[in-house]
Amino acid sequence: MPPAHTAPPRIVWLLGPALVAGVAYLDPGNVASNMTAGAQYGYLLVWVVLAGNVMAWLIQYLSAKLGVVTGRSLPEMLGTRLRRPWARRAYWLQAELVAMATDLAEIIGGAVALNLLxxxxLLLGGLITGAVSMILLAVQSRRGARPFEFVIIGLMLIITVGFVAGVFVAPPDPAGVVGGIVPRFEGTGSVLLAASILGATIMPHAIYAHSSLARDRFGATSARGDVEAERTGAARIRRLLAATRWDVSIAMVIAGSVNLAILLLAAANLAGVEGTDTLEGAHAALADGLGPVVATFFAVGLLASGLASTSVGAYAGAEIMQGLLHVRIPLLARRLVTLIPALVILGIGVDPTLALVLSQVVLSFGIPFALIPLVALTAQKRLLGPWANRVWTTTAGAVASVLLIVLNGALLWLVLTGA
Structure with a gap:
């Protein structure tokens, strides 16, 4: 009998990597940055959230495309192109600092949520968050990519409900939202928060991780050899890239909507309320103004955010080390080591919300180091062949890179000069 025809998997079964990477856009640093921006400046920075989300779509798609077409991650690509050991180590160091800043935000966010609930x-909450993240990483290590994706996507649903519920209870002012679409700043503080929002929205470790997640899920897809093999390989890549565009679009719609909802919730209900520049104060203000149910939803969303995003962050950190230093440390061992800075911060009593916001600023400075190589690599026809970026795609990526670098430079100048 001839072999039974096996239908290609439906696109829905190819979704997942972008949704996992998208959790990085919903970490506690996002909550702190967007909540603080809404409470202090109202609807002023709505445009930053929207612009960041549009740029994030392009960036995450390029990252996934690199992994799908080449079967290699961005850190692996950089590790082979940075031939001098000192260059690889220097690049790894900045990427590692960014990964540590990410982990700091996520562990602290989980600890604050456990304290609120x-x-x-806080110190015990940080330990619990770290322990649960180790369980999630064990799922990825032992069961593979697909079960890990299901767990993270489940946590994403909890995050979405937790943070969006309050907007339906107390809707924002439509005129204020429309006014916030016009790009503008009001002093150094708004620039600081804009950089913080972008650092939380376009996260370097998410750029590194997405290419690795696509590689792990789909493997190398390029086919070489006879004409039929090449035709089959090209068809598979085309199908995977179509699924990837849907995957990234769904993930970014969810992430963008949640981030915008957090800012609008604060702008509509916390503006002028004293103490809302901290997560604890915001939670208390929500409880007083909208009731304990909305405040509990907020805290549950914050907890799910910390648990999911710290697992993805640890995965990204391991991939960065493997790709750049060619050293693979077991995920669980790495998780134990990277817990230390966050636990120290919690133990010495640093204000959690301040640590969260500053961690996002650190992330924003790591963006060019991930974004510029990504745009350059995906534009190379000798690397991606017919799947290389079109001119307009490379131009859009270059414009996004320049805007982010200029904003970070302006932030540094304003902070150092006290302007």
Missing amino acids: FDVP
């Missing part, structure tokens, strides 16, 4: 001390 169950009055757990």
Whole structure:
């Protein structure tokens, strides 16, 4: 009998990597940055959230495309192109600092959420968050990519409900939202928060991780050899890239909507309320103004955010080390080591919300180091062949890179000069 025809998988079964990477856009640093921006400046920075989300779509698609077409991650590509050991180590160091800043935000966010929900001390909450993230990483290590994706996507649904519920209870002012679409700043503080929002929206570790997630899920897809093999390989890549565009679009719509909802919730309900520049104060203000149910939803969303995003961050950090230093440390061992800075911050009593916002600023400075190589590599026809970027795609990526670098430079100048 002839072999039974096996239909190609439906696009829905090819979704997942972008949704996992998209959790990075919903981490506690996002909550702190967007909540603080809304409470302090109202609807002023709505445009930053929207612009960041548009740029994030392009960037995450390029990252996934690199992994799908080449079967290699961005850190692996950089590790082979940076031939001098000192260059690889320097590049790894900045990427590692960014990954540590990410982990700091996520562990602290989980600790704050446990404190709000169950009055757990912050240090113990950090340990619990780290322990749960180790369980999630064990799922990825032992069961593979697909079960890990299901767990993270489940947490993403909890995050979405937790953070969006309040907007339906107390809707924002439509005129204020429309006014916030016009790009503008009001002093150094708004520039600082804009950089913080972009650092939380376009996260370097998400750029590194997405190419790795696509590689792990789909493997190398380029086919070489006879004409039929090449035709089959090209068809498979085309199908995977079509699924990837849907995957990235769904992930970015969810992430953008949640981030915007957080800012609008604060702008509509927390503007002028004292103490809302901290997560604890924002939670208390939500409880007073909108009731304990909305405040509980917020805290549950924050907890799910910390648990999901810290797992993805640890995965990204391991891939960065492997790709650039050619050293692979078991995920669980790395998780233990990277817990230390966050636990130290919690132990010495640094204000959690301040640490979260500053961590996002650190992330924003790591963006060019991930973004510029990504745009350059995906534009190379000798690397991606017919799947290389079109001119307009490379131009859009270059414009996004320049805008982000200029904003970060302006931020540094304003902070150093006190302007």
